[in-house]
Amino acid sequence: MLRYVIRRLIQMVFLFLAFLTVTWFLLYILPGDAVALKYAGNPNIPPEAREVALQRLGLDKPVLIQFRDYMVNFFQGDLGVSFNQYPRPVTEIIGERLPRTLVLFLAALVTYYWAGFLAGKYLAWRRGSRGEMLITVSGVGLYSLFLPFFALMMIWLFSVQLDLLPISKFLDPEKWRDAPFMANEVFMRLFWVTLTAAIAMFAASFAALRTNNRRLERTLRWGGIALAALWFLFYWFGTPSGQDMRVYAGDIGYHMVLPVLVLTLINFGGVMLLTRSSMLETLREDYILTARAKGLPEGVVRDRHAARTALLPVVTSLVLAVATVIDGGVITEAVFSWPGMGEILISSVISEDIPLAVGAFSFIGIMALIGHFVVDVLYGVLDPRIRVTEHG
Amino acid sequence: MTAPKLPLEESGGRAPLLEVDGLVMRYDTEAGEVSAVENVSFALARGEAMGLVGESGCGKTSVALSLLRLAPENARYQSGSVRWEGVNLLDLSDQQMREYRWAEISMVFQGAMNAWNPVYRVGAQIREAMDQHFDPPLGSSETEQRIDQLFQLVGLDPAVQRRYPHELSGGMRQRAVIAMALSCDPKLIIADEPTTALDVIVQAQILEELKEIQQDLGLSILYISHDMAVIAQVTDTIGVMYAGKMVEFGSTQEVFHRPSHPYSFLLLSSIPSVTGPRRRPMSLEGTPPNLLAPPSGCRFHPRCPWATEQCRQEEPPMMPIGPSQWAACWNAEQVPQMGEPAP
Numbered sequence: 001m002l003r004y005v006i007r008r009l010i011q012m013v014f015l016f017l018a019f020l021t022v023t024w025f026l027l028y029i030l031p032g033d034a035v036a037l038k039y040a041g042n043p044n045i046p047p048e049a050r051e052v053a054l055q056r057l058g059l060d061k062p063v064l065i066q067f068r069d070y071m072v073n074f075f076q077g078d079l080g081v082s083f084n085q086y087p088r089p090v091t092e093i094i095g096e097r098l099p100r101t102l103v104l105f106l107a108a109l110v111t112y113y114w115a116g117f118l119a120g121k122y123l124a125w126r127r128g129s130r131g132e133m134l135i136t137v138s139g140v141g142l143y144s145l146f147l148p149f150f151a152l153m154m155i156w157l158f159s160v161q162l163d164l165l166p167i168s169k170f171l172d173p174e175k176w177r178d179a180p181f182m183a184n185e186v187f188m189r190l191f192w193v194t195l196t197a198a199i200a201m202f203a204a205s206f207a208a209l210r211t212n213n214r215r216l217e218r219t220l221r222w223g224g225i226a227l228a229a230l231w232f233l234f235y236w237f238g239t240p241s242g243q244d245m246r247v248y249a250g251d252i253g254y255h256m257v258l259p260v261l262v263l264t265l266i267n268f269g270g271v272m273l274l275t276r277s278s279m280l281e282t283l284r285e286d287y288i289l290t291a292r293a294k295g296l297p298e299g300v301v302r303d304r305h306a307a308r309t310a311l312l313p314v315v316t317s318l319v320l321a322v323a324t325v326i327d328g329g330v331i332t333e334a335v336f337s338w339p340g341m342g343e344i345l346i347s348s349v350i351s352e353d354i355p356l357a358v359g360a361f362s363f364i365g366i367m368a369l370i371g372h373f374v375v376d377v378l379y380g381v382l383d384p385r386i387r388v389t390e391h392g
Numbered sequence: 393m394t395a396p397k398l399p400l401e402e403s404g405g406r407a408p409l410l411e412v413d414g415l416v417m418r419y420d421t422e423a424g425e426v427s428a429v430e431n432v433s434f435a436l437a438r439g440e441a442m443g444l445v446g447e448s449g450c451g452k453t454s455v456a457l458s459l460l461r462l463a464p465e466n467a468r469y470q471s472g473s474v475r476w477e478g479v480n481l482l483d484l485s486d487q488q489m490r491e492y493r494w495a496e497i498s499m500v501f502q503g504a505m506n507a508w509n510p511v512y513r514v515g516a517q518i519r520e521a522m523d524q525h526f527d528p529p530l531g532s533s534e535t536e537q538r539i540d541q542l543f544q545l546v547g548l549d550p551a552v553q554r555r556y557p558h559e560l561s562g563g564m565r566q567r568a569v570i571a572m573a574l575s576c577d578p579k580l581i582i583a584d585e586p587t588t589a590l591d592v593i594v595q596a597q598i599l600e601e602l603k604e605i606q607q608d609l610g611l612s613i614l615y616i617s618h619d620m621a622v623i624a625q626v627t628d629t630i631g632v633m634y635a636g637k638m639v640e641f642g643s644t645q646e647v648f649h650r651p652s653h654p655y656s657f658l659l660l661s662s663i664p665s666v667t668g669p670r671r672r673p674m675s676l677e678g679t680p681p682n683l684l685a686p687p688s689g690c691r692f693h694p695r696c697p698w699a700t701e702q703c704r705q706e707e708p709p710m711m712p713i714g715p716s717q718w719a720a721c722w723n724a725e726q727v728p729q730m731g732e733p734a735p
Contacts, residue, residue: 286506293460293501294521295493298486304520305509384556385510 001380008376012369019365020074020358024067027354033059034083034352057083070358079362080355084348090359093344098363099187100170101340103194104256105329108263109321110198116268117314120275121307124283135272143269151262151335158258165258168337171251179248186248193235193242197228206381259336274317279310312383315375322371408475409579409612410436410459415472417458426683428454430636430691431472433710436612436629438579441603443615443623443644445659446633447680452616453502455633456582458482459614460497461489495525498578500569502585502616507569508557515539515553518572525576542571547601563594570602580612587622599626620659624648629716632656635681635691641710642717650728652719654696657727690721698723 035053054060058069073080079090119139123132142150159167166172171183204224208217235242236249282288283306291305292298330342341360348356380386417429429451436442444452457463459474461481473480476496481489501507509517518539522530530538540550546567557565566586573581583602587595603626606613617623623630623644630647632640632655640653651657658676678695681687690708693699702722710718713725721727 286501287509289462290499290501290507291509292462293493293499295490295495295524296520297490309509309511383511384513385558 023361079359082356084351084353090355108260112264112267116271120272123276124279139269139272170255197232201228278313282306282309319375408435409438411475416470420466424684432638439610441613441627443627443630450633451636495576497580498573500573500583500586546571582614584616640719646717652713652724653721
């Protein structure tokens with residue numbers, strides 16, 4: 001297993017190099033350049049000034065030299081400065097935007113996978129019932145909606161008509177006027193607290209999957225949830241730094257409700273249908289009959305035998321979804337005026353801000369690679385049939 | 393028509409463990425009602441091995457699943473009973489039924505390949521059944537010990553329990569399935585095509601072992617197979633099913649010696665005998681009837697070379713043929729002497 005992990009890590013480095021190279025050249029071969037675009041509106045700029053600008057950005061050098069410089073700097077942790085927000089370093093811009101996107105889309109991803117899996121499990125189990133009909137139709141209906149339209153309708157309903165939720169942005173400037181924190185500090189804190197809580201919950205439910213003792217399994221599963229919830233509450237209410245930040249974290253959370261809700265409603269249908277078909281397949285298997293014949297209660301047959309095996313393709317689809325955590329939110333971020341990675345992806349490509357664009361894309365690449373890697377390892381853990389052996 | 397009541401004293405005076413009486417089960421399908429089990433009766437005594445034979449789709453697996461109440465959801469029990477030590481299993485609540493499963497009646501499924509959940513270790517899947525049924529629960533070392541013993545009993549290395557199903561060969565998997573079936577000390581094991589997917593040598597070994605285990609532990613076994621030869625080796629009594637009906641029932645010896653229903657007769661004559669007199673195997677023409685619209689009269693009449701007008705009109709009841717043999721055929725007396733029908 002260790003050898004497999006190391007081999008995969010080395011593979012990932014090469015894959016990433018290839019990804020970076022292709023991305024860099026694709027952006028480079030876009031017609032025009034950042035300076036030309038910037039000064040397109042002003043024909044009176046003397047050519048000398050243009051030359052100076054090009055020189056300053058390093059765009060006057062031959063393409064291969066530019067590429068070499070970029071790569072050398074990249075691996076020293078220097079992603080260059082943004083052409084457009086000159087002279088802000090790319091790392092600083094991404095450092096500001098990435099947590100906002102991660103928090104929002106990870107929250108949405110977890111919610112809709114969880115909801116989709118539970119709904120799919122229910123559908124397969126209650127096949128032919130009226131509830132199944134209702135959930136399938138609404139799930140598929142929502143899944144086929146056009147996201148911007150649906151998001152705007154939801155904003156209209158919840159923010160304008162009912163006045164329950166904020167219209168857009170990720171914080172309320174009024175509240176933050178005298179805030180002792182930067183919004184990003186709060187974002188990072190939110191991210192880490194939620195991540196540690198999620199890891200605790202995941203680890204416990206994973207341990208629950210591995211045990212055979214049913215009482216211990218239940219204890220672990222519920223204990224994991226309780227532990228995560230306790231840690232979450234303890235951090236925000238029990239620690240001094242948590243207490244100070246609570247109001248602001250709460251404000252961000254409040255602003256996240258609507259986008260997460262919209263993303264969940266639109267996306268859970270896909271996960272649900274996948275889970276449903278996968279679960280229907282496992283329900284036909286002989287081992288389900290064996291499990292019933294053993295006199296196991298229906299809940300155990302459903303969760304430990306059918307849903308557990310049906311989980312595999314759902315986990316695979318999660319791989320593809322992990323990459324969308326950064327890039328798939330372009331439209332969502334635009335609709336909700338959520339200043340995250342999606343926004344800089346668009347603006348940097350349009351303005352040919354190559355360092356910023358390559359920097360943003362490289363993070364998508366890294367996320368996709370890490371996502372694939374994690375899921376591959378997880379898959380081996382979940383399915384012993386494809387577990388890698390030392391000689392395999 | 394009332395179900396034929398079979399006298400059971402022939403089984404050596406042993407108390408009946410299981411009595412299936414006039415069982416009628418139909419499947420609701422979109423095309424209509426499928427008459428899968430039609431008025432089937434038989435009894436099984438403690439320590440006895442019985443075989444149910446017939447072509448696929450004849451209802452033998454439906455009967456077997458009914459004993460555990462595991463038939464698919466669209467199954468409807470119209471009448472009849474499945475009595476287990478006097479208790480009608482069809483009347484129990486789901487909760488009560490679960491307590492009978494595996495602890496009283498366990499099952500070795502058709503195609504042991506798929507009887508194992510691929511994501512759990514073999515030992516864990518056995519432990520799961522034991523955790524469910526032992527009361528008071530066994531400690532983990534006792535459980536471990538018991539599984540070791542079971543594995544030895546079926547001729548497997550106890551270390552196999554820590555492997556995953558896909559790491560075992562077909563024969564090992566089938567042996568482990570038998571170990572699992574024995575894990576909760578059941579009184580009856582239903583063995584549904586226990587050796588079909590295995591090669592002939594492993595098949596013979598496993599049948600031999602099952603027979604030994606059955607005799608050592610005083611178990612009852614209900615074998616379900618399409619293979620008369622397999623059934624003959626290991627059973628005391630045999631029931632032949634055709635198109636959802638039991639057409640012949642009796643001691644294995646008598647049925648083999650003197651098959652009294654044309655269907656069993658033709659099934660048996662298709663097995664070539666090595667030691668007996670040479671005879672030309674006779675073939676069984678045609679295909680089993682569509683159970684959405686079963687034939688009138690005797691369900692076998694469209695394929696029976698000796699069918700008469702009476703067979704087409706009237707349904708033959710189970711009639712005693714010998715001391716412990718019954719057959720549902722109007723011409724049962726003549727069947728053993730039947731040769732090829734006149735062209």
